[in-house]
Amino acid sequence: DTAVSQTPKYLVTQMGNDKSIKCEQNLGHDTMYWYKQDSKKFLKIMFSYNNKELIINETVPNRFSPKSPDKAHLNLHINSLELGDSAVYFCASSHLRDSPRGTQYFGPGTRLTVL
Amino acid sequence: GEDVEQSLFLSVREGDSSVINCTYTDSSSTYLYWYKQEPGAGLQLLTYIFSNMDMKQDQRLTVLLNKKDKHLSLRIADTQTGDSAIYFCAENSGNTPLVFGKGTRLSVIA
Numbered sequence: 001d002t003a004v005s006q007t008p009k010y011l012v013t014q015m016g017n018d019k020s021i022k023c024e025q026n027l028g029h030d031t032m033y034w035y036k037q038d039s040k041k042f043l044k045i046m047f048s049y050n051n052k053e054l055i056i057n058e059t060v061p062n063r064f065s066p067k068s069p070d071k072a073h074l075n076l077h078i079n080s081l082e083l084g085d086s087a088v089y090f091c092a093s094s095h096l097r098d099s100p101r102g103t104q105y106f107g108p109g110t111r112l113t114v115l
Numbered sequence: 116g117e118d119v120e121q122s123l124f125l126s127v128r129e130g131d132s133s134v135i136n137c138t139y140t141d142s143s144s145t146y147l148y149w150y151k152q153e154p155g156a157g158l159q160l161l162t163y164i165f166s167n168m169d170m171k172q173d174q175r176l177t178v179l180l181n182k183k184d185k186h187l188s189l190r191i192a193d194t195q196t197g198d199s200a201i202y203f204c205a206e207n208s209g210n211t212p213l214v215f216g217k218g219t220r221l222s223v224i225a
Contacts, residue, residue: 004157033212041201043158043215056212090157100146100165102207106157 004107023091032074119216137204
């Protein structure tokens with residue numbers, strides 16, 4: 001049983017294209033996150049949604065737009081892809097009632113390569 | 116802003132103990148965490164410690180917290196080859212997002 005799943009696992013595309021990454025969690029969690037992990041493995045939060053509402057939006061170019069159609073899904077759409085967007089993108093989820101709040105469950109990651 | 120620092124690499128022999136260290140700057144940190152990332156996989160929560168605790172033990176894992184020095188460590192006893200991974204220290208307080216260190220790559224030599 002997959003708890004947090006992401007598709008696709010690998011994504012190779014040209015500069016300037018628009019692409020989406022999908023995330024689904026079957027844990028009944030109410031909060032979902034997108035993280036970016038660069039080539040040096042540095043992990044940084046991009047967005048967080050609670051009950052389909054945006055609660056965290058770090059300094060991320062507005063080419064990145066998260067969309068949460070329901071509590072179980074948080075998709076990431078990226079417009080006009082740039083070379084610097086190449087990274088591994090991780091989706092994660094948690095529940096506000098869980099303690100501590102940093103207990104998050106991560107998906108397997110989507111490796112995005114922009115050529 | 117908050118900062119979490121870790122050494123980038125650690126190499127140990129199988130059967131030895133590993134100690135991974137972390138320092139953080141946010142004095143209001145409520146919880147501190149250790150996450151493990153195996154190759155090609157997402158992060159997995161290993162353990163956490165509340166800021167009013169000094170130590171937490173869970174089987175082969177021992178977490179030590181020195182709140183005065185803002186220093187956290189993870190000790191893995193009897194390190195196995197399956198422990199080879201990247202270990203991330205992270206902290207948060209209340210509803211704030213997790214702040215991760217850059218990760219320590221642990222290599223276990225057979």
